[in-house]
Amino acid sequence: MTDRPLSMEADTPPGAPGRTLVLGIGNILWADEGFGVRAVETLHRDYAFPDDAVTVMDGGTQGLYLVQDVRAADNLLVFDAIDCGREPGALMVVRGDEVPRFRGCRALSLHQTGFQDVLSAADLLGGAPTRLTLIGVQAGDLETWGGSLTGAVRARLDEAVRLALAELAAWGVASTRRAVPLRGPSQALVGHGIDLASYEAVPRPLADPAEGGG
16 A cells, blocks of 8 residues: 555635635644644744735644634645554545545544534535645554654654645745744744643653654
């Protein structure tokens, strides 16, 4: 089985990019389920968006609390861990109308509320994004409480970010690589000392760096 990204194409509407939300969702306390949060954290660390209309957000496990943010976006790019029965670390890109219909994979995050429900609620309220892309990774470990990303999934963070930047560029959304990456909890997108570096500095059940980093 190849880990080449699966791409489901959708037409890109013409015109200005509009308001863009880049959202990472997941629970960092359950190993690979934290992929979405760590991917958006990596994007924020290494890249800046000069346009005030671009928001980069750690959505965590907020569920339906994200509906208003989704409604406000013309363009929505989501990072998330998914379960498609592929090799751990396999990346998938799903676009447009295929995202809410994407039944071949099971979304893992947002626990009580699947992200498809968030999209449905936004649509019912009259504010679904015009452009929508999901960048997902096949999770490996979902059982280790307090564990970090497994090696196979963590190794795909930079590639996931590259896929996101290419998608945003296709939408007309410009980005700039930071001359100096943001470092330390005070500059991290994920606050309260649970940014990836701080989180992995604390001993956790998953102690082998080859299996989870740290």
